[in-house]
Amino acid sequence: MSVNDEGLILISLWCVNLMWLKLHGCCEIMEVGMAAVGENYKALKKLSCASCVFGIKGINAVVSRCQGLEELSVKRLHGAHDGEEVVGFGTTLVTSVYLKEIDDTLEKIGNLHAALVDVHLEKIQVSDVGLVGLCKCLSLDTLHIVKIAECSNVGLNLVAENRRMLRKLHVDGWRTNRIGDNGLIFFAKHCINLQELALIGIYPTSSSLEAITSKCKDLERLALCGLNTVGDAEI
Known part of the structure; x- marks a missing residue:
C-alpha cells in the first residue's frame, strides 16, 4: 500500500x-x-x-x-x-x-472501432453480452472465440444475426458444450458468405454440418479438430 x-x-x-x-x-x-x-x-x-x-x-x-x-x-x-x-x-x-470483467469495454471497442476487421478473443472472461458489443464493429470480417467458457449459442446467434458478412469464424469451445448444433445451424443460416470455419472442442452433429455445407456455398477452408461427434458418416 x-x-x-x-x-x-x-x-x-x-x-x-x-x-x-x-x-x-x-x-x-x-x-x-x-x-x-x-x-x-x-x-x-x-x-x-x-x-x-x-x-x-x-x-x-x-x-x-x-x-x-x-x-x-x-x-x-x-x-x-x-x-x-x-x-x-x-x-x-x-x-x-x-x-477480467471487460464486457463493457468490448461494447466500447465496438463503438469506437467500427472499422475493426479482425477480432481474436482467447482465454478471457467474456460473456454473450461482450459478443453483442462486438457486433457494433460494422466491418467485422474475422472472429476467433477461443477457450471462453461463458460464450454460448446465444452469443453466437447474435453475432450471426448482426454481422452477416462475416467470412471467417474460429470457435474453440473448450469442451464446455455451450456452443453446438443450435448456434452453428443459426450461423449457417445467416452468414452464407462464410469462407473459413474452424471448429475445435465442440460437439456438432450431422444436422449442423449439413446446414453449413448446404447454406455456405463459398466455404473454402474447414477445420474439424477434437470433435468426438464427427465420424465417417458426418464426413
Missing part, C-alpha cells in the same frame, strides 16, 4: 533487467509510475495488475512504451472510466492477454 509512483520509478531505474512485474492492490501508483515502467523496463515480458487504481491510462502508458511485452494480465482494474477506456496494444508483441 505504501509503494507510490516515486517508489516504482526508483525500482525501474535500478532493476533494469526485470522481466516480470506484478502489481496487486497498489493504490498509490498512478499513470506517471506506469509510464516509467514502460520507459525503463526494456526487458519486461510479463505485466500483471490486480486491484490497482491507475485505470486504462496506466495500462496504456506501459503498453505504448514497452514494445517487448508479451503477456498482459489485468484483473479488477479501478479507475477504468478515466476517459481512455480501451486498451491499445500498438506495436507490442503481446500474444497472451487476460482481461
Whole structure:
C-alpha cells in the first residue's frame, strides 16, 4: 500500500533487467509510475495488475512504451472510466492477454472501432453480452472465440444475426458444450458468405454440418479438430 509512483520509478531505474512485474492492490501508483515502467523496463515480458487504481491510462502508458511485452494480465482494474477506456496494444508483441470483467469495454471497442476487421478473443472472461458489443464493429470480417467458457449459442446467434458478412469464424469451445448444433445451424443460416470455419472442442452433429455445407456455398477452408461427434458418416 505504501509503494507510490516515486517508489516504482526508483525500482525501474535500478532493476533494469526485470522481466516480470506484478502489481496487486497498489493504490498509490498512478499513470506517471506506469509510464516509467514502460520507459525503463526494456526487458519486461510479463505485466500483471490486480486491484490497482491507475485505470486504462496506466495500462496504456506501459503498453505504448514497452514494445517487448508479451503477456498482459489485468484483473479488477479501478479507475477504468478515466476517459481512455480501451486498451491499445500498438506495436507490442503481446500474444497472451487476460482481461477480467471487460464486457463493457468490448461494447466500447465496438463503438469506437467500427472499422475493426479482425477480432481474436482467447482465454478471457467474456460473456454473450461482450459478443453483442462486438457486433457494433460494422466491418467485422474475422472472429476467433477461443477457450471462453461463458460464450454460448446465444452469443453466437447474435453475432450471426448482426454481422452477416462475416467470412471467417474460429470457435474453440473448450469442451464446455455451450456452443453446438443450435448456434452453428443459426450461423449457417445467416452468414452464407462464410469462407473459413474452424471448429475445435465442440460437439456438432450431422444436422449442423449439413446446414453449413448446404447454406455456405463459398466455404473454402474447414477445420474439424477434437470433435468426438464427427465420424465417417458426418464426413
